[in-house]
Amino acid sequence: MILKMLAFLVMLAASAAATNQDWHPAVDSVLLSQIRENSPADLMSVSNGAPVTYCEVNSTLNKPLIRNAFLMDHVTSMDRERTSGRTLHNQGSGAFGYFEVTHDISHICKAKLFDEIGKKTPVAIRFSPAANEKGAPELNRGARGFSVKFYTEEGNLDLPGLNMPMFFSKNPLKFREFVYALRKDPAVYLYNPMGLWDIIISNPEALNMFLLVFGDRGIPKTYRHMPGYNIHTLQVVNEKGENHFVRLHFTPDAGIKHLTSAEAQKVAATDPDFYTRDLYDAIEKGDYPSWTVSIQIASEADVQSHGWCLFDITRVLPINDFPKYPFAKIVLNRNPKNYFAEIEQLAFCPANLVNGILGAPDKVYEARRFAYADAQLYRLGPNFEKIPVNCPLHVTEYSDSYDEPVGSQATQNAGLLKIKEEEPYNLDQAAELYENEMTADERARLHKTVIAMLTPASSSVQQKVIELFTSVHPDLGNTIAQGLNAR
Structure with missing residues (x-):
């Protein structure tokens, strides 16, 4: 029995070594380290950790291939290793770090990640050109994604946003035609800018965003110099049950800087992956990129006086009426160890909220709640939230006959404000x-x-x-x- 157990542990070590993991749920780290030290070096194995012979690895001559476990394991793994691409923001890069509270906003929002000055919360950020296919030059002109996942003690909070403070339309029915306009023409598989002009002509409210896209903001100097915005006006609540409505800004401490079209073309000609390389190299050498997180705050009285335009995502909240209040920092200090596992499989959904943050009352936000979750189910499978990079810090408890899990004692929130959306106007x-x-x-x-x-x-x-x-x-x-x- 002991010999069988040792054999099992040796195979387990080989499998763990193959995946280069420092942790295994069935074995504590000390024992796992001992097993690895006593295991043969450079042991070839199939996916379950079973060792393979030299003959299986190097020759298939005059042998039934179906019985070669090494070949079958490699072929089936290669055939299935890629996931489906994202509908938009297919190309991207990212990093990990922390969110640190610098000023108290607990009187605005009761979410625990904001409840103490100096408190740090782990974060992951993904940066992405909106329209690029994989392999395209990253410096192409266009809007870019700026999506943040907060791993809080109350669960994951996702804020998928853009480097633009507004969106092209407030009608979720327009989103599909917008996506198709950004893609290559399926008839000839070439980009056709006429599709984008059709969108702008049909939706004049899109000009507010595209003046930025066609201007300097359309090509950031690097991701480290790119701002981020959660384009929705979020409803938050404090411990007293008072509602406030906020927009978040992520302003790079290195300054907002851009490239001209000529500069971008020159860089892209020699390094089409410039943004990814710059972000990785900066973090690797300890030059950690950081952003100041600011908040614009509107009260229920402001909603009464300004109307529903406060929730119009094609507009910005005027700085003169709603000044920005810095309250936190984000610092990125770790590169992904495995791009596919930590960035490609990183999934965001606006429905991932924490207590004190209710979401946004506009229709685009409502549509995004469904669309993002549905896209992740298709792209990553029904258990995408169990992929390590998408897991919350605290796992779900299941009841048994001994200990009954206790439900949250958080006060029930009143619910999202009901608004009446009007025809868009932002010229x-x-x-x-x-x-x-x-x-x-x-x-x-x-x-x-x-x-x-x-x-x-x-x-x-x-x-x-x-x-x-x-x-x-x-x-x-x-x-x-x-x-x-x-x-």
Whole structure:
């Protein structure tokens, strides 16, 4: 019996060595270390840890392949090792670190990750070009994902966001056509910018976001210089049961910096994976990227006075009316040890909330709650939340005949505010962005980018786009029209 147990432990060690794990649920770490020390070095094994002979590894001549356990194990593993790609944000990179509270906001939100100055919570962040397929240059112009997972004592909190403070539409029915417009034309498998112009013409409210995309914000210098935004106005509650409505900002401490189109093309020609490499190298040498986390706060009285536009994700909350209050830091100090296991399988869902954070009352948020969970079920399988990088810090307890689990004693929240959404209108903010927030040089680069992207379009499409830009600001429309006529 002892010999059988030793044999089992040797095989277990071989299997663990094959996966390079430092932990196994069936064996404590000290015993596992001893087993590894006493195990043969460089032992080849199949996936269950069973050793294979030299003959099985090196030759298949004149033998039934179906009986070669090593070959069958390798082929079936290779055939199934890739997961389905994400619908958007398919290409990406990420890292791990911590969230640290620097200022008290417990009077706004009772979530425990905010309840003490100096408190640290582990986080994972994934950065991603929205439209890129895997293998595409990371420096392509476009919106980018900035998604944060907080591993809190109350469960995982997911904030999947963007590097833009607003979204292109407040109607979730428009999302599918937006996705298709960003993808390659299925007939010829080439990118067709006309699809994007059709979206903008049909949804003028998208201009508020695309002025940033076509401007300097469309190409960050690095992920370390890229801001992040949770585009929704979240409803949070404090211990007294008082509701507040907040938007979060993640501002890079290295400063918000960008590349011009010419600079990006030059970098991409020599290093298409520049963003991933820069992030990895910075963390590896101890130059840890960090962000200041700020919050904009609106009260129930503000909702009464400003109306439902506070929840319009195509608009920003005006800084003059709702100033930003810094309250935390995020520092990334660890690179993934296994990209596939820790970044590719990292899954975000807006429905992953903690006590004190109720979510957002707008329809896009409601649609995202379902869409993200459904996408993860398809991409990673029915138990995606059990993948280690997606697991909460505390596992679920199951009742038995001895100890009955105790339910949470948290106070039941009243529920999300019910809002009445109106037809989108944000051209006032687009005009403010163009006229007062962009410098003359930024406007000039915006004109150049739009003219270059619009040149291949038909004259009818060009005219519609010019009219749309003119409605934002006469100078914007006139300059683009002059640039197109000069070509």
